[in-house]
Amino acid sequence: xxxxxxxxxxxxxxxxxxxxxxxxxxxxxxxxxxxxxxxxxxxxxxxxxxxxxxxxxxxxxxxxxxxxxxxxxxxxxxxxxxxxxxxxxxxxxxxxxxxxxxxxxxxxxxxxxxxxxxxxxxxxxxxxxxxxxxxxxxxxxxxxxxxxxxxxxxxxxxxxxxxxxxxxxxxxxxxxxxxxxxxxxxxxxxxxxxxxxxxxxxxxxxxxxxxxxxxxxxxxxxxxxxxxxxxxxxxxxxxxxxxxxxxxxxxxxxxxxxxxxxxxxxxxxxxxxxxxxxxxxxxxxxxxxxxxxxxxxxxxxxxxxxxxxxxxxxxxxxxxxxxxxxxxxxxxxxxxxxxxxxxxxxxxxxxxxxxxxxxxxxxxxxxxxxxxxxxxxxxxxxxxxxxxxxxxxxxxxxxxxxxxxxxxxxxxxxxxxxxxxxxxxxxxxxxxxxxxxxxxxxxxxxxxxxxxxxxxxxxxxxxxxxxxxxxxxxxxxxxxxxxxxxxxxxxxx
Numbered sequence: 001x002x003x004x005x006x007x008x009x010x011x012x013x014x015x016x017x018x019x020x021x022x023x024x025x026x027x028x029x030x031x032x033x034x035x036x037x038x039x040x041x042x043x044x045x046x047x048x049x050x051x052x053x054x055x056x057x058x059x060x061x062x063x064x065x066x067x068x069x070x071x072x073x074x075x076x077x078x079x080x081x082x083x084x085x086x087x088x089x090x091x092x093x094x095x096x097x098x099x100x101x102x103x104x105x106x107x108x109x110x111x112x113x114x115x116x117x118x119x120x121x122x123x124x125x126x127x128x129x130x131x132x133x134x135x136x137x138x139x140x141x142x143x144x145x146x147x148x149x150x151x152x153x154x155x156x157x158x159x160x161x162x163x164x165x166x167x168x169x170x171x172x173x174x175x176x177x178x179x180x181x182x183x184x185x186x187x188x189x190x191x192x193x194x195x196x197x198x199x200x201x202x203x204x205x206x207x208x209x210x211x212x213x214x215x216x217x218x219x220x221x222x223x224x225x226x227x228x229x230x231x232x233x234x235x236x237x238x239x240x241x242x243x244x245x246x247x248x249x250x251x252x253x254x255x256x257x258x259x260x261x262x263x264x265x266x267x268x269x270x271x272x273x274x275x276x277x278x279x280x281x282x283x284x285x286x287x288x289x290x291x292x293x294x295x296x297x298x299x300x301x302x303x304x305x306x307x308x309x310x311x312x313x314x315x316x317x318x319x320x321x322x323x324x325x326x327x328x329x330x331x332x333x334x335x336x337x338x339x340x341x342x343x344x345x346x347x348x349x350x351x352x353x354x355x356x357x358x359x360x361x362x363x364x365x366x367x368x369x370x371x372x373x374x375x376x377x378x379x380x381x382x383x384x385x386x387x388x389x390x391x392x393x394x395x396x397x398x399x400x401x402x403x404x405x406x407x408x409x410x411x412x413x414x415x416x417x418x419x420x421x422x423x424x425x426x427x428x429x430x431x432x433x434x435x436x437x438x439x440x441x442x443x444x445x446x447x448x449x450x451x452x453x454x455x456x457x458x459x460x461x462x463x464x465x466x467x468x469x470x471x472x473x474x475x476x477x478x479x480x481x482x483x484x485x486x487x488x489x490x491x492x493x
Contacts, residue, residue: 055096062090191313219414237449244327247274264304279421336441338434390415410477
């Protein structure tokens with residue numbers, strides 16, 4: 001900051017000398033502008049925040065204008081405008097620095113939350129002194145859980161503390177190894193918004209389904225969905241399978257999912273992402289309305305919805321974990337999570353997924369939309385999760401899709417230009433691994449409906465064994481084949 005400030009003021013000094021000297025004036029002026037360019041470059045290296053850089057530059061320019069005005073005044077040249085310019089620049093700097101101070105104070109006083117796991121024999125009261133010294137408050141993260149259900153999850157607490165004391169509290173808790181087993185930030189996970197797409201295609205007319213928009217659904221062609229419908233139309237499930245959408249909620253009243261929506265907490269969806277996922281997983285098919293999923297006449301799959309993300313598409317680690325636990329305790333057969341972040345998966349989410357798997361719930365997660373390795377993406381990087389990447393209409397890796405072959409259960413499905421439900425009514429095409437994931441979840445639900453005892457290992461083995469190799473399968477896994485998967489379940493192989 002000091003170096004860039006000297007350079008800025010020096011630049012104005014040279015420009016001023018150029019304006020007051022008849023000999024070599026142009027050389028001074030040119031040197032001044034070159035030094036100004038160097039000063040601007042130094043600012044780009046010294047500051048990471050635009051607001052901070054703007055405030056600093058304004059202050060330096062203000063001083064520079066005063067230096068320039070002083071030189072001009074000394075040589076009896078017009079200096080008043082430059083005094084005005086300098087005053088305005090300094091005023092801007094004062095306002096910006098003041099604003100940053102106010103917002104900084106607000107940030108430091110904004111409560112932050114931690115997830116603190118105690119040992120099975122420990123009590124939160126044993127942390128009373130440490131928490132009081134830091135002005136922290138606590139509440140149980142998962143009050144419905146006791147030690148008999150899960151010793152780790154039952155002992156997790158949400159600890160709220162001001163940002164200014166956060167680091168100190170983390171250190172103090174980590175030092176208390178006698179009572180504290182684990183500490184982690186309850187950070188926000190932002191939804192990777194799906195990519196708007198176009199559905200102006202009309203490729204099929206000779207199909208079994210009477211859903212009017214089925215001609216716009218290329219994904220059903222790609223996964224042998226129509227052939228799967230031909231198998232399902234004369235079958236009855238052992239029971240309906242429940243596919244839980246953990247997302248922004250689901251518009252439970254939408255015309256194409258209302259007939260198969262099961263009682264569950266999140267029945268509204270101001271955002272729209274969860275509703276779009278729900279339609280791909282289980283929209284009622286062959287009902288003369290809207291789109292088709294694999295859920296023939298709604299007989300095989302019912303959709304439930306849990307609030308993992310808020311109406312802005314943001315959820316905390318605790319919110320996502322709570323949604324997993326609630327869906328599992330409500331006997332979900334399949335959990336579909338089209339969410340995540342580039343991070344190691346926090347322990348509480350790993351524990352929640354472990355609880356789901358131990359209770360016979362199959363968990364799927366999107367690979368992510370950053371064109372990176374899903375091993376760096378949570379919660380897809382949790383062991384045992386079926387990780388879904390995306391292909392486009394050419395059955396090539398979608399340009400945005402993360403790869404997933406570094407993980408134990410990779411699979412892929414259509415995820416570009418996918419037509420599905422629009423919250424509030426109607427239909428909209430979107431793209432993303434958010435779209436490919438519920439498509440696979442719907443197929444897994446069909447498999448569970450036909451054989452309620454099928455295990456997660458058997459499900460993944462069938463998906464992988466019957467899946468089709470496509471151009472990029474070495475990076476994104478095999479493309480699901482719905483017909484072949486269903487036939488494998490029916491034959492018991």
